[in-house]
Amino acid sequence: MRSDFLFSSRNRWNFVNNTDTKKVDELAKETKTPKLVVSILFNRGFDTVDKINQFLNPKLEMLADPFLLHDMEKGCERIKKAIMLGEKIAVYGDYDADGLTSTSIMYEALLQLGADVRYYIPDRFKDGYGPNVEVYKQLISQGTSLIVTVDNGVSGLKAVQYAQEQGVDVVITDHHEMPAELPNAYAIIHPRHPDGDYPFGELSGAGVAFKTASALLEEIPSEMLDLAAIGTVADIVSLTDENRVIVSTGLKVLQNTERIGLLSLYQEAGINQEKITSETIGFGIAPRLNALGRMKNGSPGVELLTTFDEQRAKEIASHIQQLNVRRQELVNQITTEALKMVEKQEQDHAVNLIVGQNWHEGVLGIVASRVVEATGKPTLVLNADETTGAAKGSGRSIEAFNLFSALDGHRDQLLSFGGHHMACGLTISTEKRSEIQTILDIEADKQDISTAPQPTLEIAGQIDLTNFDLSNLDTIEMLAPFGQDNEKPLFAFTNYKIKTAKPMGKGNNHLRLTLKTTKGDLISAVFFGIAQDKLAQILQDPAEVEFVGYPDKNIWQNKTSLQIKIDDLKLEQKQENQQEFGTRLKVFDQRVSKLTVDLFKRPGVYAFFEKNILSQVKKYLPSDAKAVILPVQEQKIQTTDLFLIDCPKNLRDLQNSLNKVDAERIHLVFYHKNDVYQHGMPDRKQFGNLYRFVLSHKDLNVSRDGEQIAKHLGLTKELLIFMFQVFFEVGFVRIENGLVTGVPGTQRVNLQETSSYHSRRLQIRTQQILLHSKSADLIKWVKEQSI
Structure with a gap:
C-alpha cells in the first residue's frame, strides 16, 4: 500500500498507552471509577487512590489556609486598621477579566467590612498596565491613605515608592512574575513570593484576591466564587489543585447566581445559565469583559459585577455586547489586512513583523494569535503612529521560539518591552522596523526554530463510535472543568465512514463532516478555522480524511446530540496497489x-x-x-x-x-491580475457615450486621468481602456505620444466584430468557468477535459 499526504497534521499524534494496565485496573476498582477515566488520570500523574479521589471530588475544604500566603497577616491587619480609623482605601485593579473580577472581589469584601473604599481601573491606552505614578498622585490628592492592588503591583517599583514617600501604604496582592527588585510595599501577598512557602503557586489574580477576602472575612466567601472562577479561567492559569476547586465550585455558583450584572450579561450573550462550563467562561463571558478594556475602559465591568441596580446592569451589559461585536469585527478586519501584508512580503521571514496604520491597539494581541495560527510562525503586530513615529503592539509565539529572550537582549533597540516566552508587548521606532526584523530573523536562527520538532498532541486512546453515546460522554466529563494543565482528552475514532463534507460559517472557513457508523447512526464532526486550500482538498475526497478530537454535546433547538470537535486532521491518499495508482485523477x-x-x-x-x-x-x-x-x-x-x-x-x-x-x-x-468577468462587456449606450466624450475632448491623457474619466462616464478604468482598444482598432480614435483624440467618422461599424471584442468575450467565458463556477462544477469540467 502506498500512502501520500496531501497535507499533514499540524501536530504529531502521540497515542498514549498504559504500560501498567494492572495498576489502572486496581485503581479503577478501589475508586469505583470507570477505567477510561482512571487510565487518563493515571497517564497525567494521578497514580494513587487519594490523588484520584481528590481530583474527582474537589471541595472547598481542600483550599489551603489563606494566612499561609506571604504577608497575608500583615496586609490584613493594615487593611482592618484603615477600616477602623475610617481611612480612604483605593482598590487599584487591572482592565482584563482577571483584573475586573479581582477588583470586584476585593471591593465587595471591603464594603462588607464597612470600609470607605473606591476602586480604580487603569485605562489601557492612557495609564498602561500596573501601578502608574500619575494615577497614584491623583488618588492620594483625593485623600486616599491606603492603596490595595489586585492582579498587579509587583512591577510597580516607582509608583509604590512615590506612595510610601507621601506616607501612603500599599498592600500588593498579585500573581505575576516577580521582578529582581520588589517594590517597598507595606505588604506583598503573592503565592510565589521568594520568602513565602505557599503550597500552590498558580493562583490567578482573582484567586489571590479571593484568598485575601477569605482572610479578611475570616470565612470562605462562597458568594464570590463565581467571580473567582471567571478570573481563574480567563487568565489561563493551571486548572489543578486550588484552581480546580475554585472553578468547580464557582461554576455551580455561576449556574445559580443571582448577581444582577451576570444575569444581564447572560441574556445579552445568549448564555444558558444552567449549562455554564469553563468553556462558557473562556469563550462567552471572559471575552466580553475583556472587550471593555480592549476597546474603551474597563471600569464599567466592576460596576456590572457589583451593582444592585437592574436597569444599570442591563445598560452596561448591552454596552459590553456592542463593544464585543465591534471587537470581533476589528479582529477579523485587521487579521485579514495583516495576512495580506505577510503574503506580499518579498522575503520570507521566520518571524512575522507586521506594522499597519490606524489599527486599534487593544485587539492586536488577538490578531497576532490569529496570524500565528494561520502561518505557524511567531508574530508581532504593531500599529504605527505617524505623529509620534512609534509603532506599538503585541507579539505571540510558538513553543519553539522564546519571544522574551529573543528581544530581551536588544532593549536598546526598543522604546518599551515586556513579556514572557509566548507573548510580549512592545513599542519600537518605525525607523527601526528593518533592524528589528533582522534581529528577529537572527534570533530565530539562533534558536533554530526551522528544525524544531513538530508539536505533540497526546491522544488518550480510540473510541468505537458504534457503541458510544451521550452517557459515555458524561463519563469522560467527570474530568471537567477543562483548561490549562487539564485539557480535554483527545481521541481517535473507529467504525465509521465519512458520508459528506461541507463548508460552514459566514466565510466558509469551517468544516462539517457527517459520519455514518456501522450501525447506520449519523454523527457530525466539526473543525473550526480551516485554510481554504485544505478545505478544497477535503471537499474533493473527504473519505480519506483522518482526524482526532473530543466527543462533545451539540445543543440545537433544545435537542442534545453527540458531536465531535476535531482538534487536528490530515488528508491522506491511499491506493490499494501500484497498478491502481495513477488511474484515478x-x-x-x-x-x-x-x-x-x-x-x-x-x-x-x-x-x-x-x-x-x-x-x-x-x-x-x-x-x-x-x-x-x-x-x-x-x-x-x-x-x-x-x-x-x-x-x-x-x-x-x-x-x-x-x-x-x-x-x-x-x-x-x-x-x-484582472477579473474581466466582473467588469463585464460595455453596452451600446456606453460605447456611444464614450465616443461623444472623445470627440468633444482632445488629447486625453488616459494613464493620468483615466480614473476620473471612467468615473464621469460611470465606467471602471479597466472597461474604459478596453473600449479605447476597440475604438483604436476601428479607427474611432488615434493615439499619439500617449494622448487619445477622437476621429469623426460617418461609416457604420459593428464593434462586436472586432478582434478586441471577440477576445474579451472569450476571456469572460473562460473566467466564468475557471474563476466563478462552483468548486464541484469546475472540478467536473476539468476532469472531462482530461479524459
Whole structure:
C-alpha cells in the first residue's frame, strides 16, 4: 500500500498507552471509577487512590489556609486598621477579566467590612498596565491613605515608592512574575513570593484576591466564587489543585447566581445559565469583559459585577455586547489586512513583523494569535503612529521560539518591552522596523526554530463510535472543568465512514463532516478555522480524511446530540496497489487572487500561460520542480502533481493542454491580475457615450486621468481602456505620444466584430468557468477535459 499526504497534521499524534494496565485496573476498582477515566488520570500523574479521589471530588475544604500566603497577616491587619480609623482605601485593579473580577472581589469584601473604599481601573491606552505614578498622585490628592492592588503591583517599583514617600501604604496582592527588585510595599501577598512557602503557586489574580477576602472575612466567601472562577479561567492559569476547586465550585455558583450584572450579561450573550462550563467562561463571558478594556475602559465591568441596580446592569451589559461585536469585527478586519501584508512580503521571514496604520491597539494581541495560527510562525503586530513615529503592539509565539529572550537582549533597540516566552508587548521606532526584523530573523536562527520538532498532541486512546453515546460522554466529563494543565482528552475514532463534507460559517472557513457508523447512526464532526486550500482538498475526497478530537454535546433547538470537535486532521491518499495508482485523477480547487511563497513548496510540474508570471516566481520553485509554458505542443506532461498557476485567456489553450496531461493530481490555482468577468462587456449606450466624450475632448491623457474619466462616464478604468482598444482598432480614435483624440467618422461599424471584442468575450467565458463556477462544477469540467 502506498500512502501520500496531501497535507499533514499540524501536530504529531502521540497515542498514549498504559504500560501498567494492572495498576489502572486496581485503581479503577478501589475508586469505583470507570477505567477510561482512571487510565487518563493515571497517564497525567494521578497514580494513587487519594490523588484520584481528590481530583474527582474537589471541595472547598481542600483550599489551603489563606494566612499561609506571604504577608497575608500583615496586609490584613493594615487593611482592618484603615477600616477602623475610617481611612480612604483605593482598590487599584487591572482592565482584563482577571483584573475586573479581582477588583470586584476585593471591593465587595471591603464594603462588607464597612470600609470607605473606591476602586480604580487603569485605562489601557492612557495609564498602561500596573501601578502608574500619575494615577497614584491623583488618588492620594483625593485623600486616599491606603492603596490595595489586585492582579498587579509587583512591577510597580516607582509608583509604590512615590506612595510610601507621601506616607501612603500599599498592600500588593498579585500573581505575576516577580521582578529582581520588589517594590517597598507595606505588604506583598503573592503565592510565589521568594520568602513565602505557599503550597500552590498558580493562583490567578482573582484567586489571590479571593484568598485575601477569605482572610479578611475570616470565612470562605462562597458568594464570590463565581467571580473567582471567571478570573481563574480567563487568565489561563493551571486548572489543578486550588484552581480546580475554585472553578468547580464557582461554576455551580455561576449556574445559580443571582448577581444582577451576570444575569444581564447572560441574556445579552445568549448564555444558558444552567449549562455554564469553563468553556462558557473562556469563550462567552471572559471575552466580553475583556472587550471593555480592549476597546474603551474597563471600569464599567466592576460596576456590572457589583451593582444592585437592574436597569444599570442591563445598560452596561448591552454596552459590553456592542463593544464585543465591534471587537470581533476589528479582529477579523485587521487579521485579514495583516495576512495580506505577510503574503506580499518579498522575503520570507521566520518571524512575522507586521506594522499597519490606524489599527486599534487593544485587539492586536488577538490578531497576532490569529496570524500565528494561520502561518505557524511567531508574530508581532504593531500599529504605527505617524505623529509620534512609534509603532506599538503585541507579539505571540510558538513553543519553539522564546519571544522574551529573543528581544530581551536588544532593549536598546526598543522604546518599551515586556513579556514572557509566548507573548510580549512592545513599542519600537518605525525607523527601526528593518533592524528589528533582522534581529528577529537572527534570533530565530539562533534558536533554530526551522528544525524544531513538530508539536505533540497526546491522544488518550480510540473510541468505537458504534457503541458510544451521550452517557459515555458524561463519563469522560467527570474530568471537567477543562483548561490549562487539564485539557480535554483527545481521541481517535473507529467504525465509521465519512458520508459528506461541507463548508460552514459566514466565510466558509469551517468544516462539517457527517459520519455514518456501522450501525447506520449519523454523527457530525466539526473543525473550526480551516485554510481554504485544505478545505478544497477535503471537499474533493473527504473519505480519506483522518482526524482526532473530543466527543462533545451539540445543543440545537433544545435537542442534545453527540458531536465531535476535531482538534487536528490530515488528508491522506491511499491506493490499494501500484497498478491502481495513477488511474484515478484527482483535481483540487486551490484558486487564489494572490500568489504566495507557500504555493511553491511541493515537487511537481508548475504550468504557466504567461511567461512574465513564471519569471516572477521562478526563484521560489522547489529545486526538484519543473516549469512549463502552456499550451504544450508535442510533448506530453507526465507528473504526479500538476499545478496550473495562472488563468488562461481562453478555454481552448487549457483544453489542448489538459489533453496532453498524464497526472495523478491537478491543482487549480488560476491566479489572475484582472477579473474581466466582473467588469463585464460595455453596452451600446456606453460605447456611444464614450465616443461623444472623445470627440468633444482632445488629447486625453488616459494613464493620468483615466480614473476620473471612467468615473464621469460611470465606467471602471479597466472597461474604459478596453473600449479605447476597440475604438483604436476601428479607427474611432488615434493615439499619439500617449494622448487619445477622437476621429469623426460617418461609416457604420459593428464593434462586436472586432478582434478586441471577440477576445474579451472569450476571456469572460473562460473566467466564468475557471474563476466563478462552483468548486464541484469546475472540478467536473476539468476532469472531462482530461479524459
